[in-house]
């Protein structure tokens with residue numbers, strides 16, 4: 001049944017592409033280490049932490065479905081990068097102890113970088129492919145990639161929670177696969193493909209296939225090395241300018257603006273620096289002087 005629907009979806013997609021409709025879905029063929037999506041087929045990040053792939057249909061085959069829990073990880077490649085991680089998640093796989101430290105693991109592309117615009121300041125997290133809450137796998141270097149805070153918390157966590165809640169509630173099993181997407185020789189993944197399918201109810205409870213972006217709004221990442229910088233807008237950024245801030249309303253003004261003159265002393269602050277820094281701190285430009 002599922003297979004039929006998937007075949008139909010693939011056929012319709014192929015027709016759509018033939019007709020020049022443009023392909024934004026990517027085909028994740030039957031699993032196996034090293035399966036990666038063609039980068040040109042993944043739409044550029046446009047403000048949502050993830051996009052749905054292939055009508056949200058995970059690529060597990062009938063013969064892969066099992067109600068016995070397991071987990072498998074790929075050997076690191078010659079660049080020290082993780083590959084596909086796969087599990088059949090059941091309650092028996094889930095941790096019974098609090099998570100320990102994972103600070104000893106340095107995933108490929110790992111750098112320590114802090115930004116005010118990042119929740120918790122640190123740009124990168126040691127990001128579990130199969131979340132600790134699902135597998136109990138802790139400092140396993142085959143399961144940890146350099147991932148942005150944004151991908152970890154906004155992108156992956158809601159899907160992990162969905163699976164964890166379902167398994168705990170039903171004691172059913174969920175086929176679960178996370179495939180990091182590396183481009184060329186790059187050390188930091190561009191994103192991860194997450195697929196999940198609940199077994200006992202044939203996907204009734206959990207069924208998804210998504211691509212989660214490994215990006216951080218406001219920060220530009222060099223995926224080849226993991227280096228990063230504040231993402232200045234097209235104007236080139238980086239130029240220091242003087243503004244007057246209203247620390248209460250979080251507006252910034254040109255020093256000559258009449259609104260700036262009327263800010264009460266307690267809320268007024270003179271500030272010189274890069275505009276993007278202000279924006280990333282939550283400030284917005286005054287509508288009158290449009291600084």
Ligand SMILES: [Zn+2]
Nearest residue numbers: 253257286289
């Ligand atoms: Zn103003």
